[in-house]
Amino acid sequence: MHIPVLKKEVLSYLEPKTGGVYVDCTLGEGGHAISILERIGDTGMLIGIDMDEKVMLLAKENLSRYSKNVKYYNNNFRDLNKILEAAGTEKVDGILFDLGLSTFQLEDTERGFSFMKDGALDMRMSANIQIPAYEYVNNLDERRLNETIVEFGEERWARKIARAIVRRREKGEIKTSGELAEIIRRAVPERARYGRIHPATRSFQAIRILVNDELESLKIALREAVSRLADGGSICVISFHSLEDRIVKRFFREMGAKEETPRFSVLTTKPVVATAEEEYENPRSRSAKLRAGRVAYE
Numbered sequence: 001m002h003i004p005v006l007k008k009e010v011l012s013y014l015e016p017k018t019g020g021v022y023v024d025c026t027l028g029e030g031g032h033a034i035s036i037l038e039r040i041g042d043t044g045m046l047i048g049i050d051m052d053e054k055v056m057l058l059a060k061e062n063l064s065r066y067s068k069n070v071k072y073y074n075n076n077f078r079d080l081n082k083i084l085e086a087a088g089t090e091k092v093d094g095i096l097f098d099l100g101l102s103t104f105q106l107e108d109t110e111r112g113f114s115f116m117k118d119g120a121l122d123m124r125m126s127a128n129i130q131i132p133a134y135e136y137v138n139n140l141d142e143r144r145l146n147e148t149i150v151e152f153g154e155e156r157w158a159r160k161i162a163r164a165i166v167r168r169r170e171k172g173e174i175k176t177s178g179e180l181a182e183i184i185r186r187a188v189p190e191r192a193r194y195g196r197i198h199p200a201t202r203s204f205q206a207i208r209i210l211v212n213d214e215l216e217s218l219k220i221a222l223r224e225a226v227s228r229l230a231d232g233g234s235i236c237v238i239s240f241h242s243l244e245d246r247i248v249k250r251f252f253r254e255m256g257a258k259e260e261t262p263r264f265s266v267l268t269t270k271p272v273v274a275t276a277e278e279e280y281e282n283p284r285s286r287s288a289k290l291r292a293g294r295v296a297y298e
Contacts, residue, residue, distance in 0.1 A: 003103075004031030005285040009272050010096060010236050011035055013292035019043040020093040023084075023228075025077035025221060028055055028102040030062040036096075037066045045069055047087050051076045051126040055102055076126070078217040080224040091230035097237040099218070099244050100288065113208065115200040118178025123208045133207050137180060138173050142166045152215070152243065153206030157188045161203055177204075205241060215243060222251045226264060231297040234267070240287050245271060248291050255293065267292040 004010075010032060016022060016039035024033045027048035037046055048063070048070055050056045056074050063070055073083045077097070084092070101113055109119030112133060123133035140148065145162035149155045164187035165174065174180055181200040188199045209215060225235055239245040249271075255264035271289035278285050 003282045003284070004028075004035070004098070005100070005278070005282060005288040006238055006272065006274060006290045007032060007035055009290055010238070011039070013236050013267055013290075013294075014094040014096065014234050016040050016044070016094065021045045021047070021089060021091075023047045023049065023080070023092050023095045023225075024098075025049045025080065025095060025225070026098045027059045027072075028098065029104060030059040032096055032098060033059070033063060033070070034066075036094075037063065037069055040069070042069065045071065045089075047071050047073065047083065047089065047092070049073045049075055049077050049080070049083060051128075052102075052105065053127060054108070055104055058104060074126075076217055078220040078224075080221055080228065084228055090228075091233070092228055093230055093233050095225045095229065095233070095235045097218075097221070097225075097235075099214075099238060100240040100284070103284075112177040113204070115177055115181035115184075115198055115204050118176050121175060121177055121180060123204075123211045125212045129212060131211065133211050134173075134175070136207060136210060137165065138169060148210050149203050149206045151206070152209040153202035153204075154242065155202040155206065157192060157199075158203075160189075161187045163187070180204075209243070215247060218244060218247055219251070222248065226255060226293075226295065229262075229295045231262070232294065234292060234294045236290060236292045238288050238290050240289075245289050245291070252291055252293050262295040262297045265294050265296065267294055 016036045018041045020040050022036050027050040033046055033048055053074055071087050075083055106114045109117050112119045112122045121134040142162050145165055146158050149158035149161055161184050164183050168183050184200040184203050185193055193199050237248045252266045256266045268291045271291055274285035274288055
């Protein structure tokens with residue numbers, strides 16, 4: 001099962017209470033959800049949201065013993081207001097976003113999320129998303145590819161990578177994640193091929209963000225989430241790259257500067273990161289950053 005990152009830290013900020021109502025906007029395989037459910041008891045409720053149909057099935061299996069205390073919604077978290085209306089819930093006591101990919105998603109070769117496995121060039125979080133990565137990689141012109149990799153991947157070698165992709169397409173379509181990863185690896189200077197991260201990391205991130213419109217969805221969901229918090233309710237967001245963390249940081253700062261009711265307090269002056277022990281036990285936690293905030297009605 002996928003190991004949830006920063007679990008202790010999330011629980012310390014959410015402070016799940018018996019009978020409380022909490023929302024896991026990125027349910028995944030249910031790792032964080034189990035910890036929340038253990039604390040809210042038989043009278044509590046967890047609203048679990050995930051746009052990935054396959055992962056949702058795993059979550060239901062993993063959380064089966066808590067079935068009467070969970071409501072499942074196979075949706076994009078940008079639709080949070082609609083989801084809570086459907087659940088008959090006006091205000092909630094806490095909301096969690098864990099923005100990373102799950103182990104199941106990374107291991108699924110049909111999805112093409114990982115450059116470490118040769119799979120279909122898809123990268124869609126949900127079958128409801130119409131355009132897979134394959135279409136973008138094989139049809140965007142060089143300028144748009146470059147812009148995408150720069151904007152969503154902050155990739156230093158974006159121009160070289162975009163040019164290499166376009167040249168490779170002249171010989172035939174790029175069909176798999178393995179093919180794309182190798183094109184990128186060869187496109188960057190040799191000295192950049194053996195760094196701390198794989199040379200395809202940022203480009204794959206950029207294409208995945210484009211396919212799923214991830215950053216815009218996050219901006220929408222954050223505003224809806226804060227508006228749904230009850231008095232004393234907390235929001236926790238775990239991000240895994242600087243683009244997400246920057247959005248959360250700016251949003252929290254803007255909310256904290258407002259003087260209107262409800263007041264928003266930023267609980268993390270700087271992002272909370274994993275301990276050395278957690279990094280050793282779960283290498284995925286190394287890039288995780290947690291920010292938290294709380295609302296109060298005066």
